[in-house]
Amino acid sequence: RKEVEQDPGPFNVPEGATVAFNCTYSNSASQSFFWYRQDCRKEPKLLMSVYSSGNEDGRFTAQLNRASQYISLLIRDSKLSDSATYLCVVNPPGGFKTIFGAGTRLFVKA
Amino acid sequence: NAGVTQTPKFQVLKTGQSMTLQCAQDMNHEYMSWYRQDPGMGLRLIHYSVGAGITDQGEVPNGYNVSRSTTEDFPLRLLSAAPSQTSVYFCASSYGDPGELFFGEGSRLTVL
Numbered sequence: 225r226k227e228v229e230q231d232p233g234p235f236n237v238p239e240g241a242t243v244a245f246n247c248t249y250s251n252s253a254s255q256s257f258f259w260y261r262q263d264c265r266k267e268p269k270l271l272m273s274v275y276s277s278g279n280e281d282g283r284f285t286a287q288l289n290r291a292s293q294y295i296s297l298l299i300r301d302s303k304l305s306d307s308a309t310y311l312c313v314v315n316p317p318g319g320f321k322t323i324f325g326a327g328t329r330l331f332v333k334a
Numbered sequence: 335n336a337g338v339t340q341t342p343k344f345q346v347l348k349t350g351q352s353m354t355l356q357c358a359q360d361m362n363h364e365y366m367s368w369y370r371q372d373p374g375m376g377l378r379l380i381h382y383s384v385g386a387g388i389t390d391q392g393e394v395p396n397g398y399n400v401s402r403s404t405t406e407d408f409p410l411r412l413l414s415a416a417p418s419q420t421s422v423y424f425c426a427s428s429y430g431d432p433g434e435l436f437f438g439e440g441s442r443l444t445v446l
Contacts, residue, residue, distance in 0.1 A: 228376075232374070256431050256433050257433070258433045258434065266439070266440075267424055267437035267438060267439050267440055268377070268424070268435075268437055269437070270434055270435065270436075273431075273433075273434065311376065311377070313433050314433075315431065315432060315433045319431070319432060320365070320382055320384060320390070320432050321379055321382070321392055321393070321432075322367070322379065322432050322433050322435070323379070323393075324369070324376045324377040324378075325376055326374060326375060326376035327376060
């Protein structure tokens with residue numbers, strides 16, 4: 225089993241739709257969690273951290289479920305500009321060997 | 335704002351050649367790391383450093399060396415390039431949690 229797993233997609237959604245991605249992790253002692261966005265042929269960029277209490281940033285909501293060992297990202301009112309690959313990131317115990325998921329591709333269409 | 339700067343952006347090598355990918359950051363970050371990204375596999379950690387003089391191996395360190403003589407610079411050396419090292423390489427740095435990374439623009443390496 226991979227340490228961090230994501231559905232590769234692609235997710236094809238119309239503008240204005242709500243879309244959600246999940247990411248599962250195998251190490252229950254993992255310490256911190258993040259979502260990154262990566263545009264085609266560009267570097268990844270931090271989208272948001274994922275806190276135990278959940279957090280929201282505009283149209284984006286991230287949640288952590290430690291009992292089931294997954295994190296989620298919800299995007300409301302999708303925009304064309306949201307089209308990208310979304311990477312799930314987990315910090316294992318020890319905290320230095322950050323692990324990336326393979327990413328979920330999102331296409332938002334007019 | 336320079337952030338994390340990687341050079342070169344593109345490189346073609348022949349099998350057996352050696353080269354160094356340069357990475358520099360101007361944010362005074364203690365943590366720096368190198369990743370490679372291959373299709374369908376996500377980013378995999380090669381080496382990382384928690385400060386000048388301190389480096390450690392990541393998930394896929396074989397065939398690569400690093401050093402950290404200053405806080406700013408973290409070069410990645412390919413000792414004897416192999417076609418399996420054809421990839422996109424990203425350098426990143428962090429001021430706090432190693433999961434909160436700032437990335438360079440990447441270096442695309444092809445080994446023939």
